[in-house]
Structure formats: structure tokens, C-alpha cells
Amino acid sequence: MSIFAFKKKHEYSAKEILNQLDKCAEYFTFPMLDNGYVYPIHSKLSAYRDENRWVLIIEAIGFNYRGGGHNGITNCLHIFGNCIETQPGTNNNNFLYITEDSSDNPTFDEEYLDSLNPRANTMILRGKEINVNHDREFYLNKGIELEEKDKIFIWEFMRGLEPEYNNEFEATEQEIRERIPFDIPKIMELTEWYHPDCADSELPSKNETFKQIAKVLETGKMEFYKPTYKPNNHWKNWPNGGAL
Template sequence: MDTTFQATFTAADILAQLDDYAEKFQFPMLDNGYVYLADSRLSAYGDRERWILLIEVIGYNYRAGGHSGIENCLYFFGNCLPFEPGVQNFNFLSVTDDCEDGDTFDPEKRDTLHPKAVSMLLNGETIPVSHDPAYYSARGVELEKAPAIRIWEFLRAVIVDHREGFLALEEEIRDRIPKDLPLVLRLDEWHHNDLAGEEKPSSTETFQLIAQMLETGDPAYYQPTKAANNHWKNWPDGGTL
């Protein structure tokens, strides 16, 4: 069955909104100087009259510190949101906490895993904490000041095994957007614009293709040629201010 259509909005409308919020620094900057990037996900929702783009950015904000610094920031854009697009305080998700075994992070050494931590809570479930350098190396994380383990190093490693626990649950997303709006695309990897380098979303293939896809309702429009770059290793300036 052909489900394509001609929407009441245009791809140009979508890209104009993304550019507008990028100019306001309300669009994901994967090398945000205050946040060590750990992971990200993109979801697009749409029908003939409505569209929403959600970009989740999971990282460690060292200004908040500890569990408060581990956050999933939900960036929403669209024409049917019940709130202003961009970043809103109520769209930050915090999913980790100490468990009864003790402190996860060292209260005396800021931004460091507690040397005696053995577990922590992720969405209320207990998960193990590792201090083995081989555990981190196997997940692509090299410890800068071993044996100390920085919180962002821990986050980047543990998210490999427990990614779903850090991402927004579909019900959490649906609490913020129309429940009947179809999900049309979800990406774990894509080519993201370099906002710090003044690259606009509208000049980026990823968002051009997604905008065309939403306008036509045809997922086949999303056929990227640019290599994905949203992995944290591609944004080394994140968290370095």
C-alpha cells in the first residue's frame, strides 16, 4: 500500500525551523564545551499535517557533577509540540543514582568514580560498576588518569552494555508529543552538522533528506551518502571548556 503523500508543510519549513533554533544555540552541538558526549539518537515522527524531530544527546555535564551531570537532553522540533521547540528544562532525563552499596562517585575527588563502587542504579535497576582497565579498553575508552576513572569515561563504557537504559522510553517521548503521530525514522548513526563550525542544519545532507522524507511521507528519501559522525570520538572538544 502506498503511504506517501504531499504534506501541508514543506521541507523548507522544517529546515527553516532547525536553522532558527541553531542560531539560538537551541540545536544539538555534539562538541558542547560543557558536556562530554557519550551517545545520541535521532527520531522523526510525521503525517500529512504534523512533523516532529527528536534528537537525544546523552552526556556528562561537569558543571552539575555526579549523577546530576549524567543527562539525556531531549531536543524537540516540530509544528505540533505542546511547548517551545529546542531545549526545555523538563526535557532533561536523569536515570542514574547511587544504590544501597554506597556512593558511585567519589565525593572528595570531583568527576571521578568511587574506588570502592561496585554497582549503581539505572532506571531503578542495579547494574555493575567495573574498575578493570580492560573493560574500558574493550569498549573503546582509554583511561586518561588510570587507575582513576573519570565519570565521562565510565559513562561512555557502561552505555555500550546498557544503552536502552539511558535512552528515552517511548512512553516518555509520547508524554511530550501527540500519541497518534507515527514514528517514521529512527537513527543511531547519522552525519551531524558542526554547529560550532557554523554549519547549519539546512546545509547538512542528513537534515535535508529527513525534511524531504517528512514532506512526502516516503522513507525511501533517506538515502545518505555522508559517513556517520555522531559517535563521541568524532567530537573531542566536548566537555573541554
């Protein structure tokens, strides 16, 4: 037996990663930040790797008006990789429901479930009671243009919680590790990046961000991530989100 250890073959490439992301984009399981049914609120990207495994997770927090009320406020985890037990993309088990009524009053109007209940003073976010803000100037000062004069819609309210409550919007370590191998190391975490316009048929493999991230995953070298485009994943850049 040779005294030299044989190096295990590297089991994935940047090209394979991009191929998986493209396939999910074609099947609409890659995050579309201007999804016509979902008002975007916040997003996060995390990458994990070792020599033989890779995982990429994109969290898309938003309000789906078809769900309505608390059922419409979700963190949808889009999970990709070569070591996950589910199909790449997302599924019903990857929706995290993060808000609920407090003991005060129902948080949202009970007829349409799309705006704040004027009587609500508090709400539960991730098990914590937080204040419900009805001050219209508060939202305007954050650059949130309120659509109607006599109500504050749920997506406007949730956007008003950003960035102070971003950590509560995002998945916990336990929620992540329930879905990916517990021992795969995290190599990268972003809350700002240049996202492809999937509604306009732009594929991840044609997008600078994901081409560079795929190379980081392949090599383990962060220096391959050198963005030249201005980040665009903030909700203000996707005005068609929720517009259907």
C-alpha cells in the first residue's frame, strides 16, 4: 500500500451548480423577486460547502395576498445542492410562518385580511411581542409610500419592520439544519446582491452574482466573489411583486 494518501475526487463543478439553478428557474422554483402574487419584504442568501458537497439557500420573505393575514406572511426557503433530501428549489415544507396575533386584538382586518386592524397594538413575531405602528409618517420616513389614505396594508407594515427585525424574519440555525446536513460548513452569507430578473427570463447562469457564487462553491475561495453590479434584491427594486 502506498504511503501517500489518495485525494478524493472533487464531486461537483460550477457548471453543474449553475445547471441546477437554471433548471429550477425554468420550473419556477428559483426565487422570483417580482412574483406577481407576493409582495417582497426581505431576502437573504447563504452558501455551504466542503470538498464533496454544496448547498445554496435563498430566503425570500414576503406577503402572499392569496394566503391573507398571517398565513400570507412567510419566509420561503429555496434550497439547492447535491446533498439535500428534497428536490432542489422549494416545496410546501420550506415555508416558514413567522407571525401571529397577540392576546391584544387581531392584527389584521378580519374581512379582507390585507391591512392593519386599527385597534391592534401588538403582534407576535417569532414568539416575541412587538408593537404595531399606525403612524403614517413612520412609514413615509422609511420611504414606504402608502397606497391608501385610510389603511396600512400588511406588506407596508412588514416593510416598516425592516431592518430592525430582519433577524426575526430570517430562518434560525435549527430551521436551516433540519433541511441540510448538520456538518456542512457555511462559507458565505449575503443580504445584498444582484439578483436575476427571472420574470424576464434571465437565468442564474447568465447572472454575474450566481456565476461568481458557483465558482466560490466549487473552489472554496471567497476571492471569486467580486461583484461589479449594484445590489438590487431590496423590495424597492421589484415594484411588480404582488401586482397581479
